[in-house]
Amino acid sequence: MVFGAAGNPKTFDPLFNDDGETFRIIRQMMDTLIMNRPGTADLEAGLAEKWEGSNDGKTWTFSLKKGVKFHDGTPFNAEAVCFNFNRMFNMKGAAAQSQMIYYGDIFEGFAKNEGDASGAPVFKDCQAKDESTAILNLNKNKGAFPAAFTLPSFSIQSPDALKKYNADNVTQSGDSFAYPEYATAHPTGTGPFKFDSWDQAKGEITLSKATDSPTQTAKLDKLVFKVIPDENARKQALKAGDIQGYDYPSPADYGLLRNDGEQVLIRPSFNLLYLGINQSGNPKLKELKVRQALAYGINREQFVKSKLSEGSEVATQFVPKAISGYTEDVTKYPYDPDKAKQLLKEAGAEGLTLKFYYPTEVTRPYMPNPADTFTSISEDLKNIGVKIEPIAKPWQGGYKDDVQKFGKQDLHLLGWTGDYNDAGNFVGTFFGREKKEFGFNSAELFSALAAADSSPAGEEHAKAYQVVNKQIMEYLPAIPIAYPTPGLVVGPKVKGMVASPLTDERFYTVTVN
Amino acid sequence: MLRFLVRRLLQAIPTLLILSILIFAWLRSLPGGPAGALLGDKATPEKIADLNRILGLDDPIFIQYFKFLGRAITGDFGNSLVSAQPVMSEIGNFLPATLELGLCAMLIAVCLGIPFGYLSARFRGGAVDNVIIVLTLIGVAVPVFFLGYMMQDVLAAPLGLPSQGRQMAGLDATTVTGFAVFDGIITQEWDAAWDAITHLILPAFALATIPLAVITRITRASVLDVLNEDFIRTANSKGLTQPVVRRRHVLRNGLLPVVTTIGLQTGALLGGAVLTERVFNFRGLGFLLAEGIERRDYPRLQALLLFGALVYVLVNMLVDVSYGLIDPRVRVR
Numbered sequence: 001m002v003f004g005a006a007g008n009p010k011t012f013d014p015l016f017n018d019d020g021e022t023f024r025i026i027r028q029m030m031d032t033l034i035m036n037r038p039g040t041a042d043l044e045a046g047l048a049e050k051w052e053g054s055n056d057g058k059t060w061t062f063s064l065k066k067g068v069k070f071h072d073g074t075p076f077n078a079e080a081v082c083f084n085f086n087r088m089f090n091m092k093g094a095a096a097q098s099q100m101i102y103y104g105d106i107f108e109g110f111a112k113n114e115g116d117a118s119g120a121p122v123f124k125d126c127q128a129k130d131e132s133t134a135i136l137n138l139n140k141n142k143g144a145f146p147a148a149f150t151l152p153s154f155s156i157q158s159p160d161a162l163k164k165y166n167a168d169n170v171t172q173s174g175d176s177f178a179y180p181e182y183a184t185a186h187p188t189g190t191g192p193f194k195f196d197s198w199d200q201a202k203g204e205i206t207l208s209k210a211t212d213s214p215t216q217t218a219k220l221d222k223l224v225f226k227v228i229p230d231e232n233a234r235k236q237a238l239k240a241g242d243i244q245g246y247d248y249p250s251p252a253d254y255g256l257l258r259n260d261g262e263q264v265l266i267r268p269s270f271n272l273l274y275l276g277i278n279q280s281g282n283p284k285l286k287e288l289k290v291r292q293a294l295a296y297g298i299n300r301e302q303f304v305k306s307k308l309s310e311g312s313e314v315a316t317q318f319v320p321k322a323i324s325g326y327t328e329d330v331t332k333y334p335y336d337p338d339k340a341k342q343l344l345k346e347a348g349a350e351g352l353t354l355k356f357y358y359p360t361e362v363t364r365p366y367m368p369n370p371a372d373t374f375t376s377i378s379e380d381l382k383n384i385g386v387k388i389e390p391i392a393k394p395w396q397g398g399y400k401d402d403v404q405k406f407g408k409q410d411l412h413l414l415g416w417t418g419d420y421n422d423a424g425n426f427v428g429t430f431f432g433r434e435k436k437e438f439g440f441n442s443a444e445l446f447s448a449l450a451a452a453d454s455s456p457a458g459e460e461h462a463k464a465y466q467v468v469n470k471q472i473m474e475y476l477p478a479i480p481i482a483y484p485t486p487g488l489v490v491g492p493k494v495k496g497m498v499a500s501p502l503t504d505e506r507f508y509t510v511t512v513n
Numbered sequence: 514m515l516r517f518l519v520r521r522l523l524q525a526i527p528t529l530l531i532l533s534i535l536i537f538a539w540l541r542s543l544p545g546g547p548a549g550a551l552l553g554d555k556a557t558p559e560k561i562a563d564l565n566r567i568l569g570l571d572d573p574i575f576i577q578y579f580k581f582l583g584r585a586i587t588g589d590f591g592n593s594l595v596s597a598q599p600v601m602s603e604i605g606n607f608l609p610a611t612l613e614l615g616l617c618a619m620l621i622a623v624c625l626g627i628p629f630g631y632l633s634a635r636f637r638g639g640a641v642d643n644v645i646i647v648l649t650l651i652g653v654a655v656p657v658f659f660l661g662y663m664m665q666d667v668l669a670a671p672l673g674l675p676s677q678g679r680q681m682a683g684l685d686a687t688t689v690t691g692f693a694v695f696d697g698i699i700t701q702e703w704d705a706a707w708d709a710i711t712h713l714i715l716p717a718f719a720l721a722t723i724p725l726a727v728i729t730r731i732t733r734a735s736v737l738d739v740l741n742e743d744f745i746r747t748a749n750s751k752g753l754t755q756p757v758v759r760r761r762h763v764l765r766n767g768l769l770p771v772v773t774t775i776g777l778q779t780g781a782l783l784g785g786a787v788l789t790e791r792v793f794n795f796r797g798l799g800f801l802l803a804e805g806i807e808r809r810d811y812p813r814l815q816a817l818l819l820f821g822a823l824v825y826v827l828v829n830m831l832v833d834v835s836y837g838l839i840d841p842r843v844r845v846r
Contacts, residue, residue, distance in 0.1 A: 002682040174591035201606040233794040397544035405558035
């Protein structure tokens with residue numbers, strides 16, 4: 001099968017990567033200790049058959065699958081697991097550390113922080129209790145666990161191959177980085193496919209079926225990812241039969257594609273689009289009534305129906321439905337322009353003028369068309385008497401700086417694509433500390449989020465976040481707009497592809513007739 | 514001739530040096546930088562600042578420039594921030610595609626443009642002339658990317674031509690030189706050679722339209738000029754046959770400005786290649802450049818833009834040399 005990818009992978013050592021195009025390929029070759037059940041964000045066994053966290057959340061015990069081998073023929077076992085975590089923790093060099101984005105997010109610090117890494121390490125040590133039991137000890141509890149073990153960056157790779165091909169040797173050359181042979185030519189995991197070749201000139205990555213005791217047996221013998229950045233070119237390639245599927249079809253094409261007999265698969269949403277409010281911008285935004293008025297004043301139903309792709313829904317809170325911690329029991333703000341005007345009047349904010357920032361030259365899974373989104377929302381706000389001062393900035397050309405670094409805006413558009421199934425990955429990232437983007441300082445909210453993050457995994461953790469989500473929707477630091485759903489398309493002969501909210505599609509179940 | 518070549522090559526050095534300063538300054542004056550693109554959506558402002566520090570992008574710009582120049586002189590342009598590959602090896606890998614495409618497009622433009630222009634001049638004011646003039650106007654006016662999309666949607670399927678890529682995905686072809694058609698021939702993998710040819714047709718025609726139109730118009734104008742010259746009247750009156758007059762006197766003299774145009778158009782072709790390669794997913798230097806601009810890939814852009822300038826300088830030198838071959842007067846001087 002040939003699948004059309006929208007962008008180049010960077011390298012194949014997942015530890016130094018954080019982007020979807022790279023991870024799609026990694027996920028076919030490598031496994032994580034815990035994985036996501038196909039089509040959901042729920043956790044299921046990966047390389048670990050079972051896992052258990054201690055009550056204080058500082059010890060994680062993994063019972064590993066037996067009889068699995070890496071693609072180089074070496075055995076997968078507890079020692080290999082510990083080798084991988086020790087490798088991350090002991091990584092040397094500012095260049096290498098700066099590229100370990102997810103490690104930095106989750107494990108915070110290294111044995112020896114270099115360059116600008118400054119966090120205290122969360123990782124303490126790893127013990128291989130026996131062949132098939134690995135115990136990970138942490139210095140503190142983090143709510144991200146166990147879901148964060150599903151991140152492709154923490155895939156378990158062959159210790160032999162990592163050593164043989166000098167995997168840690170990331171160096172800085174001039175104003176860029178150079179990666180070792182391991183990352184470009186010898187990635188070695190336990191997954192259903194193994195790495196064959198990467199032809200840079202053709203933009204093709206070829207994988208073949210792994211046969212010596214992988215975790216899963218692939219149905220396809222060969223799997224090729226062909227990089228086609230232009231969306232229209234991907235569509236043409238599918239039509240011509242050059243490829244049998246591609247990612248991110250334009251929602252406007254869904255109907256046409258289906259008429260041609262192609263299958264458009266809609267991913268359950270793991271995205272959020274929100275309207276940011278900066279309370280240190282216009283002082284009126286500090287008043288709850290004004291923020292509520294904005295929320296009541298936006299016709300989100302209409303926007304989602306007319307501007308977003310099928311399957312998208314109005315957001316009621318800052319986590320999507322698939323996340324544990326989501327709750328129906330939050331304050332909702334249905335479209336009510338009269339109430340919005342009333343609230344503005346009560347707050348003495350009639351005739352309010354707001355600087356509304358929106359990005360150009362970009363589409364995101366959560367924001368397929370920023371200008372359209374801006375127009376819809378600003379028309380609604382004008383209807384309730386708010387004057388809008390529109391400010392458009394290129395995404396790579398200052399938008400993110402203005403909005404996140406300098407906080408120049410009153411309102412802005414932004415969103416998030418979830419990484420793993422933990423509410424903290426959403427609300428913790430947005431509202432866990434004081435940020436220029438939102439310009440508020442609420443000790444109450446910050447400590448509630450910190451408490452939820454450190455609550456024990458499982459039921460209790462979900463409940464803690466339900467309470468926080470309720471609290472956030474009362475305080476309303478921003479306005480959740482929608483849960484958009486990106487799609488992917490496969491040809492009529494393709495069977496067994498399951499669309500994943502985390503874009504975690506696994507190709508081993510796929511067949512092409 | 515040798516002295517002439519050496520002098521021209523030496524002249525190229527300050528040109529490239531000045532260009533390197535301009536390119537460097539221009540890239541770094543663009544808002545947003547590679548750190549944001551490298552770290553992705555989720556990068557916090559703090560992380561971007563950290564990475565800028567590690568990459569040395571917060572140094573004063575002239576220090577950055579001299580560091581860059583020091584490395585560039587030794588041929589080290591660094592690694593691409595997008596693909597992590599050394600930029601020079603990227604250029605090596607992607608250059609054959611662009612050369613293949615550009616050569617094909619130029620061949621189409623020259624092989625059709627000169628006869629069209631000549632015919633147009635010869636039948637000046639007639640139906641042929643009018644049709645050619647209108648077509649060349651369209652050729653110059655239609656943007657390459659629009660034409661590309663039209664070709665993909667309208668022509669590809671009925672003609673049975675692939676509409677994107679350089680080779681059928683998954684095709685097991687041996688790469689020797691990187692020139693897909695040539696490789697197919699020397700390895701006698703005929704299916705691969707044919708596959709590469711079919712992949713070239715649409716993008717080459719799309720890319721050829723503008724130079725084709727320009728060459729046609731220049732040929733036409735130049736031939737018309739020559740037809741009015743005294744020496745043509747002389748040739749006619751001394752009783753030379755028409756074919757001899759046309760070949761030896763009209764065409765040969767009329768081609769001089771056309772050669773200059775071909776040189777200039779080769780430069781323009783580089784620009785057109787960026788769009789064409791992108792639309793047709795034809796993985797050449799233009800494709801690299803487009804991706805580099807989107808991702809603010811400084812090392813790649815610096816190397817590619819300088820390389821483009823070097824090619825432009827070299828092509829113009831070739832044009833000067835070829836003048837001498839066509840017009841003996843230039844050699845004598």
